[in-house]
Amino acid sequence: MVEREIAHRIFAKELNDSSSTIHSTIDEAINSEGHTPNYLLTPVGTMVNRVFIVGVITEVDNVGTDTDTWKARVVDPSGAFTIYAGQYQPQAAIFLSSVETPAFVSVVGKVRVYKPDPGSPIISLRPEEIHLADEGMRNCWVTDTAELTLDRVDAFSKMLSLCENDPNSCNCMENMVIPSNLSEGICLAIDNYGTDADYLNELRSVVKKCIVSIDLASSADGDKYLDVVVMELLEELDKGKGVEYMDLLSVANSRNINEKAVDSAVRSLLAKGQCYEPKIGIIKPIS
Amino acid sequence: MDKKFAPHIEELTKALENISRSTIEDELELLLKYRVPIDEAKRSILKKFQNDSLVSKKVNDLAIGDKGIALEVRILNINEKNVNLRGDTATIFSGALADETGLCSFTSWKPISLNPGDAIRIRNATVRAWHNRAEVSIGDRSEVELLEETYLPDISELSVTPVKKLDEVGYSDMFISSVAAVIELYHRDVNVKGKDLTIIEGVMADETSRLPFVSWSLLDGVDIGTILRFEDASVSMYRGVPSIHLNESTSVHIVEPDEHLPFTFASVNLPPKPLPIGEVLQNEGMFDVSVEGNIVSIRPGSGVIARCPECNRVIMKNTCRSHGVVEGIQDMRIKLILDDGTGSLLVMLNRELSEIVYGKTLQESESLMGKAMSANVVYDDMKSILTGHYLGVRGNTSKIEYGVTFVAKSVWVPSEDLDKRVSALLERLEGVE
Numbered sequence: 001m002v003e004r005e006i007a008h009r010i011f012a013k014e015l016n017d018s019s020s021t022i023h024s025t026i027d028e029a030i031n032s033e034g035h036t037p038n039y040l041l042t043p044v045g046t047m048v049n050r051v052f053i054v055g056v057i058t059e060v061d062n063v064g065t066d067t068d069t070w071k072a073r074v075v076d077p078s079g080a081f082t083i084y085a086g087q088y089q090p091q092a093a094i095f096l097s098s099v100e101t102p103a104f105v106s107v108v109g110k111v112r113v114y115k116p117d118p119g120s121p122i123i124s125l126r127p128e129e130i131h132l133a134d135e136g137m138r139n140c141w142v143t144d145t146a147e148l149t150l151d152r153v154d155a156f157s158k159m160l161s162l163c164e165n166d167p168n169s170c171n172c173m174e175n176m177v178i179p180s181n182l183s184e185g186i187c188l189a190i191d192n193y194g195t196d197a198d199y200l201n202e203l204r205s206v207v208k209k210c211i212v213s214i215d216l217a218s219s220a221d222g223d224k225y226l227d228v229v230v231m232e233l234l235e236e237l238d239k240g241k242g243v244e245y246m247d248l249l250s251v252a253n254s255r256n257i258n259e260k261a262v263d264s265a266v267r268s269l270l271a272k273g274q275c276y277e278p279k280i281g282i283i284k285p286i287s
Numbered sequence: 288m289d290k291k292f293a294p295h296i297e298e299l300t301k302a303l304e305n306i307s308r309s310t311i312e313d314e315l316e317l318l319l320k321y322r323v324p325i326d327e328a329k330r331s332i333l334k335k336f337q338n339d340s341l342v343s344k345k346v347n348d349l350a351i352g353d354k355g356i357a358l359e360v361r362i363l364n365i366n367e368k369n370v371n372l373r374g375d376t377a378t379i380f381s382g383a384l385a386d387e388t389g390l391c392s393f394t395s396w397k398p399i400s401l402n403p404g405d406a407i408r409i410r411n412a413t414v415r416a417w418h419n420r421a422e423v424s425i426g427d428r429s430e431v432e433l434l435e436e437t438y439l440p441d442i443s444e445l446s447v448t449p450v451k452k453l454d455e456v457g458y459s460d461m462f463i464s465s466v467a468a469v470i471e472l473y474h475r476d477v478n479v480k481g482k483d484l485t486i487i488e489g490v491m492a493d494e495t496s497r498l499p500f501v502s503w504s505l506l507d508g509v510d511i512g513t514i515l516r517f518e519d520a521s522v523s524m525y526r527g528v529p530s531i532h533l534n535e536s537t538s539v540h541i542v543e544p545d546e547h548l549p550f551t552f553a554s555v556n557l558p559p560k561p562l563p564i565g566e567v568l569q570n571e572g573m574f575d576v577s578v579e580g581n582i583v584s585i586r587p588g589s590g591v592i593a594r595c596p597e598c599n600r601v602i603m604k605n606t607c608r609s610h611g612v613v614e615g616i617q618d619m620r621i622k623l624i625l626d627d628g629t630g631s632l633l634v635m636l637n638r639e640l641s642e643i644v645y646g647k648t649l650q651e652s653e654s655l656m657g658k659a660m661s662a663n664v665v666y667d668d669m670k671s672i673l674t675g676h677y678l679g680v681r682g683n684t685s686k687i688e689y690g691v692t693f694v695a696k697s698v699w700v701p702s703e704d705l706d707k708r709v710s711a712l713l714e715r716l717e718g719v720e
Contacts (some may be wrong), residue, residue: 003690006629007581007626026294026297027293031301052628052675108584137676137677139705145628147712150715154715207716
C-alpha cells in the first residue's frame with residue numbers, strides 16, 4: 001500500500017531557495033509497487049512532493065503556443081509561487097482562464113523542478129486543485145505554515161547543535177532525538193546546501209515577517225476600537241434628533257480622527273444596527 | 288555485479304533478513320558463473336540460507352504475516368481439536384502461549400505433545416491473522432523443542448492478567464484488568480444462537496484513552512458516570528481498535544466515590560483534543576479521536592449515490608453485484624482527504640454530515656442533478672465549494688487495504704483562534720530580527 005504524499009505547508013521563500021531533487025531508487029520502486037515519487041529537498045531538509053498553499057493570485061498569462069498553458073503567480077507574505085497548468089490539468093486551466101486578479105486562492109499542487117542548466121533550477125507547481133479562498137483562510141494558512149516551518153527550523157537547529165562537535169561525520173541518525181522522518185532530510189540538506197545557523201535565522205526572520213504582515217491584532221482591534229469611539233461621539237452629540245453628519249465630521253476632525261475612518265465606522269455601525277439615518281445626512285444612535 | 292540483478296538481490300535480502308547483502312551477492316555471482324538460470328539460482332540461495340535466517344521475536348513484536356520466526360515461550364493452555372480439513376478429519380492443537388512481553392494464541396497443525404507450563408522453543412513458525420489478531424501457526428516445517436524448566440517466568444506469573452491503562456491495550460492483550468469511567472451506555476437486543484438477549488454497549492475512558500466495551504450481563508447499578516474496576520475482561524480487536532468484553536468470568540466492581548483515582552468522570556468526559564494527523568497515521572486504529580486540517584481533495588465516489596436495498600452496497604446503473612437489478616435507494620456521502628501538513632487522511636462522511644458540510648440536502652442535490660441533467664454536477668459542485676477549506680472531524684480510524692480511513696461522527700469548522708497562536712509564535716521568535 002502506498003501512502004499519499006503529505007501536502008506540505010511551506011512559504012515561497014523556502015521552496016524557491018531549493019535546488020536539489022531526490023529521485024526514487026530502483027529498490028524503493030520495487031518495494032512500493034512501482035510508485036516512484038520525486039522530491040524537492042529544501043534547505044531546511046523538508047522533502048516536498050506536494051504542497052498546499054493559500055495566497056493571492058496576482059498574474060495570469062497564457063504562455064502556450066498550440067494549446068493553452070496558463071502561468072500564474074500566487075503570492076504569500078514571503079514571495080511568490082509560480083504555477084503552470086496545461087491541457088492535462090483541465091479544471092485548473094479553466095479556473096485560471098476565468099479568474100480575476102487579485103483574488104485569494106488555495107492551491108494543492110505537485111512540485112515541479114526544471115533545470116535548463118546546472119545551478120539555476122526553475123521551481124513551479126502543477127495544480128491538482130485550485131479554488132477561490134478568502135482572507136480568513138489565508139491568515140490561517142500563514143499561521144499554520146509559520147508554526148510548521150518553525151518546527152522544522154527548530155529541529156534543524158537542535159540537530160546542528162548536536163553535530164557541532166563532529167561536523168564531518170554526521171551520525172545524528174543514531175541519536176534518535178529528532179524523529180527519523182525529519183533527520184533524514186536534515187542530513188541531506190547539510191550535505192547538499194551546507195545549511196547553517198545563518199540560513200536558519202534568515203528563515204526565522206522571514207517567518208516573523210510573514211506573521212507580522214497578516215497584522216491580525218491591529219486590524220481587527222483597530223476597527224472595533226474606532227466603532228466604539230465614534231459611537232460615543234454620536235451619543236455625546238445627540239440632543240434627541242440625531243447628529244448632522246457634517247457636525248460629526250468636524251468634531252471628529254478636531255479629535256484627530258480622519259474623515260475616512262469616521263465614514264467606515266459609521267457604515268459599520270449602521271450595518272450592525274447601532275445607529276440609523278432618519279433623514280439623509282442625519283445619524284441617530286440607538287441606545 | 289551487473290546492475291540488472293539488483294532487483295533480485297533486493298528480493299533475496301528482503302526474504303533473508305539476517306543474511307548480509309554481500310554474502311548473497313557472492314553466492315549469486317558464483318551460481319551465475321556456472322550459468323545457472325537466475326530463477327534457479329534464487330531458489331537455491333533461499334533454500335541454503337533459510338534455516339539460518341530465523342528471526343527471534345518476543346510475543347508483543349509479532350506481526351501478522353511474519354514468516355520464519357523463532358520464539359521462546361511457555362504454554363499456558365492447550366487443547367486438542369478435531370477439525371474438518373478439506374474433507375479429511377485432522378487433529379490440531381490450539382491454546383495460548385506467553386513470554387514476559389505478552390500472550391498470544393497458537394495453533395499447531397501437526398501433533399505435538401505438550402502440557403500447560405512447558406517452556407518451548409519454536410523455530411520457523413509463521414504468524415497469521417485469527418480474529419483480527421496475530422496467532423502463531425506451527426506447521427509441518429516448524430520445529431518445537433522443550434527448554435530448561437527455569438528458562439522463562441513461571442506459568443503462574445505469566446498467566447496473571449495484566450493491569451493496564453486503556454491506551455496500553457493492544458494486539459498482545461487477550462485479557463486485561465483496569466479501572467475506567469463509563470461515559471456512554473446503551474442497551475441493545477441481540478439474538479445469539481437463537482436466544483434473545485439484552486446486552487450493554489458503551490464507551491469507557493480513563494485519563495489516557497477511551498475504548499468501546501460490551502457487557503454480556505446487565506451490570507446492576509452501572510450507568511453513565513459510574514467508575515468500574517474490572518478484572519479478566521477479554522479484549523477483541525477489530526481493524527486495529529481494541530474493544531473490551533465484560534463476560535461471566537470478568538469480575539466487575541463499582542468504585543466508591545471516595546477512592547482516589549488519577550481521573551474523575553468529569554475529567555475524562557470531554558471531547559478529545561485534536562491530534563496531528565501524522566500521529567493518528569502511526570496507529571493502526573484509534574477510537575474516538577479528532578483532527579483538524581484542510582480539505583485537499585474530494586475523492587471520486589462522493590456526491591449522490593445509489594445503494595442496494597438488500598445489502599446497502601453502492602450500486603451503479605441500478606445493478607447490484609449480488610442482487611442483480613434493483614431499485615436503488617438514493618444516499619449522499621463525501622470521501623475527502625484531510626491534510627494538516629503532518630499527514631493526510633481519508634475521511635468518510637455519511638449523509639447527515641455530508642449535508643452539513645456541503646450545505647445542501649440530498650433533495651436539493653437531486654434537483655441540482657435534474658436541472659443539469661448530469662450525475663457529476665454534485666461532485667463537481669462539492670469540489671469547488673469545499674476544496675481548500677478547513678474542517679475538523681471527530682470519529683474513529685481504522686486501517687484497511689487502502690490505508691488509514693477516518694469515519695467521522697461529527698464535524699465542525701475549526702475556530703480561528705489566531706491571536707493566541709500568533710502571540711505564541713512571536714514568543715518563539717523572540718530576539719529574531
